[in-house]
Amino acid sequence: MFSVPHMVGSDLVERLSAASRQAPPDYLAAARLTLQSLLRRPDCLAGVELARRSGGYARTLLFGDDQLSLWAMVWDVGARTPIHDHHCSCCFGVLAGALTEIEFKPIDDTTAMATAQAVRGAGHIACMLPTGPNLHQIVNDQAREAISLHIYGYDHTLRPNSVHREYRLAAH
Template structure:
């Protein structure tokens, strides 16, 4: 599916004007399409320079492609005090009092025209626009984002080890 999305990232007028609208306060999610049965959604995320997500994981699989600009990303895993990897159960929230820490496992730059995919678990990351202009990424989620409001399952306010 990443190759399918990549083929569309070079189409100049792929996104309507309303999907390209930014918010000066934070990155903005603009819903482009939700399949009638709710099986998937297409969302454009619009980022002004320096805007970023918190460290977070997701409610479903996702294929994401950078349509304009570039995005920086740090990927993480969660470890306990003994250094063992931890996967949180549904409904469980990350708690620093439990000795949990974030560990960086990769730092990448996703350039214009690139696409990638992920699925829970193992989808823990922070993303931001590190460029000087607007960045836009197209996300295809395996969920009804209009119904859910966001693709974020939970955020992680944990110290880094």
């Protein structure tokens, strides 16, 4: 197990780890509650050295065990993920700033078309199971840095990330 020392809310994350062995709906409910509690604590990352990448996004592992991983992601202005889906459960909450989430519908195994777009401000939480298709892209198209927290249902020591497949945008 990996855990950032002295992270505010680490007790919540350890309880979530135990809940991760429950049925998927119960686990997702526990993940949502964990994110709600962490997002209500603006100091939850106080003392944590967060990775940053100019023009992109960077991830910092806050907690990980054989069932789940919790990451802080710092989004520079202009940062964007590829269009992707997940091989595991995915819950994210916006801690600071705002991010645009674009949802997609797959056309085939490599191509997708946009179906919806919304700005997700501080406090927003979304949770999904890998029952798919759950294709999306996260973009920081705002004028300042954003920070989000992500809970994924995978062992961070076995896989480099939660992405199952990346897609390209279909031509119009």
